[in-house]
Amino acid sequence: MSVPADRSSYRVRLQNLPKRVSKSDLLHLIPSLLEHLSLPTSSFHACKCPQAMGFAVITFTSEADKISFMKAFSADVELKGTLDFGLLLKDKVFKPGQTKATDQDSNAEASADAAPSSSENKRGREDTWDEPVTTLEIKNKLTPLHEAYLSPQQTGESYAKYKKTVAAKACLVKITKACRKAYIAKIEAWNGSVKRKFQKKKNQMTPEENLRAVKEFGEQGTIPRWLEKDNRCVEFCKAGGGKVLTDERFVFYRNKCEFNVGLGMDSSSSKKPRSEGDSEGAESSSRNLKVGFMVRGWDGPTCSPDACYNVPTIMTEIALDLETNILNPKSSYDPITYAGFYRMITVRVGREREGGVRGVMVIVQHTAPMGGVKGDGEDFTGIMEEDKAKMVKAWKGKIWEVDGSRRCSDVMELGLLKDVEEGGKYEITDLVYQEFNKVSNPDPNHPVQIVYGNKFVTDDILNCKFEVSIGAFFQVNTSCANILYQQAIDEVKAVKEEGKKLVAFDVCCGTGSIGICLLKNGACDRVVGCDISIPAISDANRNKKLNGLDEDCSFIAGKAEDVLRDQIKDEQASQTKGTKVKYVAVVDPAREGLHNDVLKCLRQNKDINTIVYISCNPEKSLVNDAAFLCGPKSKKNPAQPFVVKSVQGVDMFPLTSHLEIVCVFERKGYVVGGADEVEVKR
Numbered sequence: 214m215s216v217p218a219d220r221s222s223y224r225v226r227l228q229n230l231p232k233r234v235s236k237s238d239l240l241h242l243i244p245s246l247l248e249h250l251s252l253p254t255s256s257f258h259a260c261k262c263p264q265a266m267g268f269a270v271i272t273f274t275s276e277a278d279k280i281s282f283m284k285a286f287s288a289d290v291e292l293k294g295t296l297d298f299g300l301l302l303k304d305k306v307f308k309p310g311q312t313k314a315t316d317q318d319s320n321a322e323a324s325a326d327a328a329p330s331s332s333e334n335k336r337g338r339e340d341t342w343d344e345p346v347t348t349l350e351i352k353n354k355l356t357p358l359h360e361a362y363l364s365p366q367q368t369g370e371s372y373a374k375y376k377k378t379v380a381a382k383a384c385l386v387k388i389t390k391a392c393r394k395a396y397i398a399k400i401e402a403w404n405g406s407v408k409r410k411f412q413k414k415k416n417q418m419t420p421e422e423n424l425r426a427v428k429e430f431g432e433q434g435t436i437p438r439w440l441e442k443d444n445r446c447v448e449f450c451k452a453g454g455g456k457v458l459t460d461e462r463f464v465f466y467r468n469k470c471e472f473n474v475g476l477g478m479d480s481s482s483s484k485k486p487r488s489e490g491d492s493e494g495a496e497s498s499s500r501n502l503k504v505g506f507m508v509r510g511w512d513g514p515t516c517s518p519d520a521c522y523n524v525p526t527i528m529t530e531i532a533l534d535l536e537t538n539i540l541n542p543k544s545s546y547d548p549i550t551y552a553g554f555y556r557m558i559t560v561r562v563g564r565e566r567e568g569g570v571r572g573v574m575v576i577v578q579h580t581a582p583m584g585g586v587k588g589d590g591e592d593f594t595g596i597m598e599e600d601k602a603k604m605v606k607a608w609k610g611k612i613w614e615v616d617g618s619r620r621c622s623d624v625m626e627l628g629l630l631k632d633v634e635e636g637g638k639y640e641i642t643d644l645v646y647q648e649f650n651k652v653s654n655p656d657p658n659h660p661v662q663i664v665y666g667n668k669f670v671t672d673d674i675l676n677c678k679f680e681v682s683i684g685a686f687f688q689v690n691t692s693c694a695n696i697l698y699q700q701a702i703d704e705v706k707a708v709k710e711e712g713k714k715l716v717a718f719d720v721c722c723g724t725g726s727i728g729i730c731l732l733k734n735g736a737c738d739r740v741v742g743c744d745i746s747i748p749a750i751s752d753a754n755r756n757k758k759l760n761g762l763d764e765d766c767s768f769i770a771g772k773a774e775d776v777l778r779d780q781i782k783d784e785q786a787s788q789t790k791g792t793k794v795k796y797v798a799v800v801d802p803a804r805e806g807l808h809n810d811v812l813k814c815l816r817q818n819k820d821i822n823t824i825v826y827i828s829c830n831p832e833k834s835l836v837n838d839a840a841f842l843c844g845p846k847s848k849k850n851p852a853q854p855f856v857v858k859s860v861q862g863v864d865m866f867p868l869t870s871h872l873e874i875v876c877v878f879e880r881k882g883y884v885v886g887g888a889d890e891v892e893v894k895r
């Protein structure tokens with residue numbers, strides 16, 4: 214059989230798989246999936262699953278086979294219900310020659326809540342350019358729940374109910390199912406081993422040994438009360454009947470957006486230019502540079518962000534200014550051919566400064582000016598310098614008076630906003646360039662070049678001030694972050710005990726924002742944080758001083774899986790004798806969840822009995838991590854398990870399907886029969 218050189222268009226991504234799925238699991242699963250869908254097993258060619266990533270890439274024998282699979286899969290409503298983890302199919306765009314599904318891919322997805330997902334995208338699909346993109350299509354892509362919010366009849370579920378369903382059902386039921394599964398497997402194994410043990414030793418055991426074995430069997434051989442039924446966990450948690458928290462500002466809430474610099478549709482020509490010889494394309498290219506979102510994926514047109522409910526007006530105005538007045542029309546980047554110069558424009562709005570003016574940072578990401586990504590492209594040095602000079606001239610010192618009423622009247626009519634709360638005064642205080650030549654996204658430590666201004670923006674959460682560097686993470690909905698962090702404060706305060714010092718380990722602390730808010734608001738007495746990002750940790754170290762908390766905070770840069778264990782040990786060793794200390798962990802990992810070593814460290818440390826877990830991926834990584842923290846004891850994992858104490862949803866991304874969850878795990882001196890109310894005695 215001849216093997217085609219490039220099978221990139223034959224691949225799909227199967228998501229929501231259990232994190233620990235192996236290739237051999239998949240080799241069983243895929244043929245049975247195909248059988249279930251009445252498709253020939255011969256259509257399957259190969260599969261890959263990166264370790265502990267919870268997804269797999271399946272390659273079919275042809276593109277037609279892939280399309281048949283996708284159609285059958287999407288049409289099969291039952292399928293999702295029958296599989297424990299609710300599989301999700303994603304027609305991920307694989308670049309020509311790309312065979313590997315990497316970590317970077319999922320990071321790119323993680324940051325894509327501003328940008329459209331590429332779920333319906335197909336490489337080289339010509340119909341992405343056939344029809345003009347409508348504003349409804351843009352809205353559906355970026356704020357897919359706008360219709361559920363506006364007209365409950367259309368989806369049969371109101372917006373609030375949908376979000377609550379995600380919080381209570383999808384997350385909690387999945388946690389319960391995953392934990393129950395682990396207990397059931399353990400019990401089955403235990404039954405077998407106990408039986409063997411008894412049969413072997415029946416006559417040699419003393420009555421005491423016999424009693425001990427029976428007791429052990431009793432403890433290990435029973436499902437904990439909170440996991441008795443698949444939905445039992447819900448009864449223990451607030452979100453089962455509770456409301457998702459929101460600040461009720463459903464529009465224009467993002468403080469950061471990443472705009473693609475691509476080509477927009479032209480009424481005179483819908484064909485995308487592909488080469489210099491393509492005169493029709495070249496003509497439309499000169500008119501079509503667009504700054505916005507790629508609603509139809511990497512090979513589709515770039516669209517104006519004006520129709521997006523979650524993008525503030527100042528950002529849409531900056532995008533428009535760039536595309537009409539500043540950027541050279543021949544300089545957009547093509548992610549398929551890697552040709553071109555400007556890749557992405559990030560706009561970040563900061564806090565209000567003196568005179569009611571809000572500072573804005575613009576980051577221009579581009580390829581190498583000489584030769585581009587592959588090194589053999591055009592020389593953009595002149596264009597770069599020219600455009601940069603235009604930006605400085607037009608922006609530096611200019612106050613933008615933004616009239617938000619145009620977009621407000623639209624959303625007020627729809628009931629998304631009560632008052633005109635948009636627009637105001639802005640100044641682009643910082644302009645930064647970043648050269649990036651690889652295919653995916655730069656890591657947080659990637660260098661930048663300051664054109665004018667600073668390397669960071671400033672913002673406030675609760676009553677704390679933060680400086681945030683370019684590569685550092687910061688919550689994208691600042692006003693809702695107040696609610697999220699207040700929730701964390703309340704949960705940590707609940708651990709505090711009179712006469713005892715409370716130390717909070719802020720795992721994946723970013724710029725130190727959660728820990729600093731905890732400390733400043735009296736929830737704990739000391740914060741010890743770690744984060745993989747060096748710029749974020751230098752921000753955290755500046756931010757603790759900015760908030761007058763230098764003495765009681767310690768932040769270090771490093772992967773949590775490498776540094777947390779020693780950080781905890783050092784902190785415990787540093788306590789003066791006689792001090793009564795309690796410890797709590799607040800974890801806020803990226804979408805992939807916590808590394809196994811971090812989970813092990815938290816579960817094994819008997820001094821940490823409460824974990825406040827903030828998750829932006831409650832249906833996947835939170836479920837997997839909960840299964841580890843709450844799963845049965847084993848030889849590898851002998852420490853007492855945690856139970857889920859509460860789950861609270863916070864609507865950080867209104868009108869999208871994303872939901873932030875604050876899940877509190879508490880370690881209980883669990884014994885059969887409901888003693889899960891007893892604290893661990895040490």
Ligand SMILES: C[S@@+](CC[C@H](N)C(=O)[O-])C[C@H]1O[C@@H](n2cnc3c(N)ncnc32)[C@H](O)[C@@H]1O
Nearest residue numbers: 686687721722723744745746772773801802803
């Ligand atoms: C969702 S953000 C939370 C940041 C911060 N807690 C906040 O609220 O702003 C996740 C953070 O995890 C960090 N991170 C990712 N992988 C990590 C790892 N292996 N070890 C430590 N931190 C990590 C990222 O740099 C990022 O700052």
